[in-house]
Amino acid sequence: MRIVFKGTVQGVGFRPAAYRAATRLGLKGGVWNEGSTVVVDVDNADAFLHELNKGLPPLAKIDSLEVIESKAPHSDFGILESSQGDHCLSIPPDTAICDSCIADMESGNRLRYPFSTCTECGPRFSLMDDVPYDRASTSMSGFHPCDACKIEYGSPSDRRFHHQTICCRECGPGYTYMDGSGNRSNDNAIQSFCNDLKNGGIGVIKGWGGMHICCMTDRIQELRDWYHRRSKPFAVMVRDVRSIGRFGIPTEQELKHLTSSERPIVLVEKVKSQTTEDISPGLDNIGLFLPYAGVHHELFKELGEDSLIMTSANSPGDPMIIDDKDVLSLNASMYLVHDQRIANRIDDSVIRTFNGNTLFIRKSRGYVPSYVPFHILGDAISLGAQENIAASIAKGGRIYSTQHIGDGDSPGVIGFLEKAVRSHSRLLDCKPTAVALDTHPGHSNRKVAKSLADEAGLRIVEVQHHWAHSSSLMVEHGLDEIVSLTLDGTGRGDDGNVWGGEVLHSTFSEYARIAHLEGIPLLGSEKALYDLRRLRFAIDETNGANNESFSDDEASILRKIMGSSIRCTSMGRLMDAISFSLGVCSTRTYDGEPAMRLEPLLRRGRLIEGFETEVKDGEVKTLNLFSRMNGSNRREDIAYSMTYNVLDSLIQSAADHASRTGLNGIGLTGGVSYNHVVCQMFTDIVKERGFEPLLHHRIPCGDGGISVGQVAVALEATR
Secondary structure, eight states: OEEEEEEEOSSSSHHHHHHHHHHHHTOBEEEEEETTEEEEEESOHHHHHHHHHHTOOTTOEEEEEEEEOOOOOOOBOEEOOOBOOOOOOOSOOOBOOOHHHHHHTTSGGGTTOTTOOOTTSBOSGGGBOSSSOOGGGBTTTTOOOOHHHHHHHTOTTSTTTTOTTOOOTTTSOOEEEEETTOOEEOTTHHHHHHHHHHTTOOEEEEOSSSEEEEEOGGGHHHHHHHHTOSSOOOEEEESSHHHHTTTEEOOHHHHHHHTSTTOOEEEEEEOOSHHHHHHSTTOSEEEEEOOOSHHHHHHHHHHOOSEEEEEEOOSTTSOOOOOHHHHGGGOOSEEEEESSOOSSOOOOOEEEEETTEEEEEEOOTTTOSOEEEOSSOSOEEEOOOSSSBOOEEEETTEEEEOOOOBOTTSHHHHHHHHHHHHHHHHHHTOOOSEEEEESOTTOTTHHHHHHHHHHHTOEEEEEOHHHHHHHHHHHHHTOSEEEEEEEEEEEEOTTSSEEEEEEEEEESSOEEEEEEEOOEEOTTTTHHHHBTHHHHHHHHHHHTOOOOSSOHHHHHHHHHHHTTSOEEOOHHHHHHHHHHHTTSOSBOOSTTHHHHHHHHHHHTOOOOSSOOOOEETTEEOOGGGGGGOOTTSOHHHHHHHHHHHHHHHHHHHHHHHHHHHTOOEEEEESGGGGOHHHHHHHHHHHHHTTOEEEOOSSSOSSGGGHHHHHHHHHHHHHO
């Protein structure tokens, strides 16, 4: 019989596991990669499957199998040459180096060799060019195994049996040290790099899917000055689990994520110290992650320290650097690079947790490739929005999202987006009928959409920003209809204004705006997003209140443009205005900063009277709340009460509509839903109204997830 396995079945030791199972039973036949599947011919399928299930590799995942009759002649069971076939992303994401491979780095031909991996760990997606997953289709194709590695590769009892990227220090990639001028040295490269770190240097290190800028944690201020990153938090890589306690207090769920094979950056409650405040100014949390590559373990061993600042190595706005020829442009003190080509750039993933939910801020290394199921069959592509771009590719009832791409202001990011879309489409053998994107006419990814559409005669489907958010939540929960709060910073509305505090009733074919926040005039448009005085000035002018943030001449100009300014119903901008008004944050230096800095204040607040809201014709009145701020109440209580009452009014509108339409749940999506206090308020109020709260768990809450909603709408529009 012939058994065709589909799922995560390549690059995980599946063929070796099949070989061992068959030979233990004395069966005849063979196993091979065919396209993206694994095929087994065997003379007793039932016995073989029972035996295979007892020893399935930890990274393997069988989505489906088909058993058919085979007339191919076989003698003894063997691993046969791969062949072409159907395409699919059948390999696992990059996974952290396992304990056995770390132990191998203590002696023998892999002594302190940072590229040690096996069939159960290591890079996969970041070094893969094509399927089937064989050495020739990876960035290891130019490295030929030595005799010792060949013996391991051919030994059924070895965990590197048929490991496609097997190597050691005799035959594999190696690290090179470069000083700030680009002078190279292969001798003691890691030791030289670490000596410079100890002496206060800021370095760049090449890893699996890209490069990190790194320095010692006591050099954080020098790093901020050098990198021009005044306030944005940095992530900290800690040596081991015991080192976590110096920086953060993880919950059980957060610790599980930290120690998982995916090794994401996890936002946890931070230990209060000057060091942690310097790393994440004004926040209650800190981003921590554990080593995932052999070189990280070697760094900590050489340094004798318990932590390093690690952040993606890129010029501001550009994609992370992956080529050695580009790295000197960063003007670092020193560099640690290797000669293994990075096939697929992939940033570190970033998550928060909330009541058992995993909130993906950035879904990338460790989680890509992966998919969510979708009931509408067909092939389509979507390109996301302008910030936190990730594209999605629909193929045969599955939606695959690309790795994190970046913000679309940079031509380099748009080039990376197009490359990632084309690569994923090729690997999935996707033949799209449509390409979906945001309705905003100024988004830079529109040229990618036009290029793809012109090439293949694709239909372009434009999807309103917040409808895409709602649709992604429907995909996540397997729904065809939803009432949801879509709360974020910016999204182009159908009326030409900026939306972001909306209650929508959505299906995959249409949506209706049920309620929204009162609009704030954005004085100077983009300038109001960064100079928060403009938000408060517009609010005070609306309320007829005095505002002394500007000179008389400046105020006169701002009053003249009030009537013609775009109005913004965004919950993100409302929280920015609250943050500014309470003295938390006066200027936005990075995306989401004012609202993020407001969260610690919200966490300490309690509900007080005087900040109740009014809803008129579906509009939640918010601007008059600012006239009620005074010194007689605590700042945290004002912030909490304003936010709570605004959410309560939005949820009440959603609940009324859900009751009329027979829906049992109310959703929350958009970038504001990363805020723990907002999530808790939402959950409590929705439950009090007798509905089920629907949150994200697998798809990013923010703009990194809207391509999933876009491609779902496109499939509905073209079926």
